[in-house]
Amino acid sequence: MREAIYSGDIRAVVFDADDTLWDCQSHFESVQDRYGRLLSSYGLAPECVGESLFTTECRNMPLLGFGVKAFTISLIENACAMTHGTISGSDIKEIIDMGRSLLTFEVRPFAGICDTLSWLSRIDGVRVALFTKGELLDQQSKLARSGLSGYFDVVDIVSDKTPQAVLSLCQRMNVEPCRTLVVGNSFKSDVLPAIEAGAKAAYVPSQYLWQYESAEEFEHPEVRTYRSVAEIFGMTY
């Protein structure tokens, strides 16, 4: 591990899952494209549909949280509202099927992930954790489909990633936050909670980012940016 780049010894590496270990957001985006095309038959412009859907998702978040079920309810609710209740039952069924497809897509780890996790999991004294937010069953299912389960000492699925959730995970692993490296694709959901908890962060921006996850980025002594997860550990792919 390239410890020299950080100010202390790393004793735990905590990985975000979606869009850090495997692609997820592109599947949501392709559903949104299909949804936009479906609603265009009701005379609605795709840009307006996207904007209105995002507003609906944000409004539902405090009650429904993150994940596919919340997203699917928002898709239906927004379609009913935008079509003033005229959407057909068969189109509602199609929207439900779009949401359902997000529970079963093939989970393919990005290049270099398997080798990196395999290498890390064999280092004595370094705990490897998966830390993700969303629905328990869906996140567990994606992890199982990814084939990566065996590399993690700890799997922590939370309703939201807060600094307190990072601290609780560090306590669970019995590792100080300052000796914990959090790896993720979202500055808002991975990097910020990590540094607020006193951990270090490796930021690996993803090709696709959910609008909700966009945040103002800034420089911080405990944050480094990488092009891939493998690059953090000096591996090239």
Ligand SMILES: [Mg+2]
């Ligand atoms: Mg992510």
